[in-house]
Amino acid sequence: xxxxxxxxxxxxxxxxxxxxxxxxxxxxxxxxxxxxxxxxxxxxxxxxxxxxxxxxxxxxxxxxxxxxxxxxxxxxxxxxxxxxxxxxxxxxxxxxxxxxxxxxxxxxxxxxxxxxxxxxxxxxxxxxxxxxxxxxxxxxxxxxxx
Amino acid sequence: xxxxxxxxxxxxxxxxxxxxxxxxxxxxxxxxxxxxxxxxxxxxxxxxxxxxxxxxxxxxxxxxxxxxxxxxxxxxx
Numbered sequence: 001x002x003x004x005x006x007x008x009x010x011x012x013x014x015x016x017x018x019x020x021x022x023x024x025x026x027x028x029x030x031x032x033x034x035x036x037x038x039x040x041x042x043x044x045x046x047x048x049x050x051x052x053x054x055x056x057x058x059x060x061x062x063x064x065x066x067x068x069x070x071x072x073x074x075x076x077x078x079x080x081x082x083x084x085x086x087x088x089x090x091x092x093x094x095x096x097x098x099x100x101x102x103x104x105x106x107x108x109x110x111x112x113x114x115x116x117x118x119x120x121x122x123x124x125x126x127x128x129x130x131x132x133x134x135x136x137x138x139x140x141x142x143x144x145x146x
Numbered sequence: 147x148x149x150x151x152x153x154x155x156x157x158x159x160x161x162x163x164x165x166x167x168x169x170x171x172x173x174x175x176x177x178x179x180x181x182x183x184x185x186x187x188x189x190x191x192x193x194x195x196x197x198x199x200x201x202x203x204x205x206x207x208x209x210x211x212x213x214x215x216x217x218x219x220x221x222x223x
Contacts, residue, residue, distance in 0.1 A: 039223055055222070056155055058215060061199040086222065098223050118223055124201075127222025128155035139156040140221045 001074075001082045003066045005057065007089045012038045012099040019083045023103055031080050035110035036101040037118050043093035046144070050131045053091045058126040062088075069120040073102075076116065077109040084117060086127070119146065147210030151179060154217035157193065170210035177204040179214050192219055 002019065016036060023031070043050055066084060073079060083101040091097065100117045104110040122143050129140040151166040158164050166183050174182075176195045195202045196215040208214055 057222075058152070058154055058196075058217065061196055061215065064199045122220075122223035124220065125222050126154070126196075126217060126220050128218065129221045130155070139159075139218065141156075142219060143221055143223070 001070055001079075001084075003063065003070060003084045004086075005063065005088050006085055007087075009091075009095050010085060010087070010099075012085070012096045015085060015099060016083065016101055019101070023081050027080050027103065031103040031105060033104050033107040033110035034101060035104075035107070035114040036099065037114055038096055039098040039118070041091050041093050041095050041097055045131060045140070048133050050093065051134050052093075052132045054130045054132075055088050055091060055097070056128045056130065057088050062126050065125045066121065069117060069124060072120065073113045073116050077104065077113040079104055079109065079113050082113075082117070084121075086121070086125070088127070149174070149179060149208055149210065150213045151183060152213065152215040154215065156218050157190065157216055160190075170208075174208045175204065176202050176206050176208060176214060179208055180204075180216065189216070190218075193217070194219065 041053055070082060070084065079102055081103040085099045087097050100114055102110050102113045130137055131140060147170050149168045149170050151168060153161050153164055168179060168182055180189050193216055195204060197206055197208060197212055
C-alpha cells in the first residue's frame, strides 16, 4: 500500500501503470480485480464558475488519517494492495485531485474498498478547498453529495 | 510545559493567526483550551477538534505537551 500527498500536478494513469508494475512483482496471479477512482477538479461548483483552487492540509494529521482509513479498509475487505495519491497546493480546472486504486482477488471487494476509501477520505481526511471564482475567493464549506 | 494549538483554513483566516501556545493547567479539556484562548469568541458551530492528530470531542482531556487543533469541516477528495 502506498499513500502519498503530492504538492505538484500528477498523471494518475501513468502513476497507476508504474505502481501496477510494482504490484506485479509481488502479486501477479493473485489479484483478479483492480478498481480505481480518479477525482478531477471541475471549472464549476455549487452553481458558480471556479478559476483556480487551493488545497490546504494539516501536515502530519492528514497523512496519519489517510493511513488509518486504509487500515480500516484492509480490516473490512481482503485487499491485496492499494494506491492513494492526493494533491495539495494550487490546482487548475482539469487537474487530478485524488487517485484511489485497490487490488483484490475478486471484484466485489475491489469496488467496495475503493468506494469506502474515497468516501472516508472525503468525510475524515483533513483537507480544505479554497476556490477563486473571479469575483473573489472563498473556502468551500461542505462536500457536494456523492 | 505548554500546549501547542493550531488553526486551519477558514478558522485560521477568521482568527488572523495559525496557532497559539497555552500554559497547561490540570483538568483542561479541548473546550477549555478554546475558552482560555478566545474568552470572547464562542467556538464556531461545526468546528472539529483534534488532539495529537486524532479527532477529539470537546470534553476530551488535554495534557502538557499535547498538540490541539481546531478546524472547519473537511472538504478534500
